[in-house]
Amino acid sequence: GQNIDQPTEMTATEGAIVQINCTYQTSGFNGLFWYQQHAGEAPTFLSYNVLDGLEEKGRFSSFLSRSKGYSYLLLKELQMKDSASYLCAVQDSNYQLIWGAGTKLIIKP
Amino acid sequence: SQTIHQWPATLVQPVGSPLSLECTVEGTSNPNLYWYRQAAGRGLQLLFYSVGIGQISSEVPQNLSASRPQDRQFILSSKKLLLSDSGFYLCAAITGTDMYEAFFGQGTRLTVV
Numbered sequence: 715g716q717n718i719d720q721p722t723e724m725t726a727t728e729g730a731i732v733q734i735n736c737t738y739q740t741s742g743f744n745g746l747f748w749y750q751q752h753a754g755e756a757p758t759f760l761s762y763n764v765l766d767g768l769e770e771k772g773r774f775s776s777f778l779s780r781s782k783g784y785s786y787l788l789l790k791e792l793q794m795k796d797s798a799s800y801l802c803a804v805q806d807s808n809y810q811l812i813w814g815a816g817t818k819l820i821i822k823p
Numbered sequence: 824s825q826t827i828h829q830w831p832a833t834l835v836q837p838v839g840s841p842l843s844l845e846c847t848v849e850g851t852s853n854p855n856l857y858w859y860r861q862a863a864g865r866g867l868q869l870l871f872y873s874v875g876i877g878q879i880s881s882e883v884p885q886n887l888s889a890s891r892p893q894d895r896q897f898i899l900s901s902k903k904l905l906l907s908d909s910g911f912y913l914c915a916a917i918t919g920t921d922m923y924e925a926f927f928g929q930g931t932r933l934t935v936v
Contacts (some may be wrong), residue, residue, distance in 0.1 A: 718866075747924070756913055757867075764880035801866065803925075809855070809917070811925060815866035 718814035718817025826902030829928025842901040
């Protein structure tokens with residue numbers, strides 16, 4: 715079966731760095747996505763990785779290792795507004811998105 | 824750029840009543856359209872997806888149904904709601920030219936009482 719695993723909840727301090735991991739087992743692979751979702755709102759796109767390596771976009775970076783079925787989202791200089799759930803999703807061979815349950819990130823002052 | 828309109832934003836319905844949620848897409852043509860449900864604190868559960876007018880695939884057996892009467896219109900329906908149908912419903916679109924990103928509507932918070 716297809717499976718996406720990520721931690722349920724993480725806590726970090728304002729101004730610090732946090733890494734959210736995601737491992738996956740899917741039928742084929744056409745890319746991995748990270749989305750941010752604030753409570754009660756729709757998810758918004760953060761990043762996309764289809765090749766191995768690190769993609770950097772401002773304070774957010776995303777890494778992919780296809781051979782290990784592994785990705786992480788790195789958030790630097792954390793701000794209180796970064797408190798949200800972070801969803802990992804993999805696009806399988808049929809271009810369907812398989813979603814993880816999300817990681818709730820709590821930022822403390 | 825794509826815009827997805829989804830309404831209503833919130834809905835409270837009694838058990839046994841019908842449901843109709845509508846989603847329309849602007850700024851693209853021939854999108855793949857999706858209905859997801861998200862329980863509190865949980866991930867996204869795919870309910871239905873459509874690759875074209877009149878083409879609906881169901882992922883989860885349930886008392887919900889979906890229809891796509893027009894290219895950019897996707898409707899989620901039920902004849903009789905159950906308490907377990909409560910949740911946050913999201914419509915999403917992925918275009919044929921940007922297959923790597925999903926755009927979401929604002930979501931509908933459905934409470935069945």
